[in-house]
Amino acid sequence: MALADLDEFVAYRRNETVARYQSWGVDYSLEQGKSLIDSQIGITFPTSDNWLQLGLRNRFDGHLVGDVAIHNLGESEASVEIGFTISKPYQGKGFAKEAVSEVMAYLKEHNIAKFVANTDARNEPSIALLNRLGF
Numbered sequence: 001m002a003l004a005d006l007d008e009f010v011a012y013r014r015n016e017t018v019a020r021y022q023s024w025g026v027d028y029s030l031e032q033g034k035s036l037i038d039s040q041i042g043i044t045f046p047t048s049d050n051w052l053q054l055g056l057r058n059r060f061d062g063h064l065v066g067d068v069a070i071h072n073l074g075e076s077e078a079s080v081e082i083g084f085t086i087s088k089p090y091q092g093k094g095f096a097k098e099a100v101s102e103v104m105a106y107l108k109e110h111n112i113a114k115f116v117a118n119t120d121a122r123n124e125p126s127i128a129l130l131n132r133l134g135f
Contacts, residue, residue, distance in 0.1 A: 001037050001067065008064040009033050009055070012087035021120040022085065043072035045110075050073035058090070058100050065090040068099050070107070077102075079114040080107060096129055104133070 001009060010033040012018050027128050036053060046052040052070045053124065066086035073079045082103065084096045104115060117135050119126040 001040060001053060003034065003037055004036060005055055005064045006030065006033050008087070009037070009067070012064075012085070014068065015088050017088050017091075018085060021123040021126065046072040048068055048072050054099075056086075056095060058095075064128070065095050066099070068096075069101050070103065072115070075114075078112050079116075080112055081116045081118065082096065083117065092125070096126075097132065100129070100133060 006029075008099060010030055012091070013022075013024060013033065014026050014029040016026050019028065024032075040053055043052050050072055054068045054070070055064050056066045056068060058065050064087070066084065069081075069083035069085075071081035071082055071083065082100060084100055086096050107115075117130050119130065131135075
């Protein structure tokens with residue numbers, strides 16, 4: 001992600017439907033978004049116990065539709081946690097499945113062997129997606 005994504009990024013994080021199952025609230029600020037985006041500059045893979053946020057764009061209109069997060073669990077170099085967030089208008093359209101599948105395939109090519117994901121037990125669409133992805 002880049003600072004040019006800040007407004008779209010913060011907008012979907014502030015959406016009540018999106019924030020409901022996440023670790024942030026609808027009061028997610030522009031400052032928080034800028035800080036997160038700034039913290040990602042130059043990172044190609046997260047160091048132990050850190051995250052990398054990858055922005056997802058709609059290939060047709062260029063809008064930021066969400067993000068996939070990679071968390072280096074620090075247990076071993078071959079173990080990561082995957083997270084994903086999709087903007088409300090783009091939910092249920094296959095963006096998360098395509099993005100997470102591609103990120104996992106890329107990571108497997110780079111010797112990541114263990115993937116974990118956590119979701120709120122009430123988040124049935126995410127649970128269904130994780131099941132389809134083999135979690």
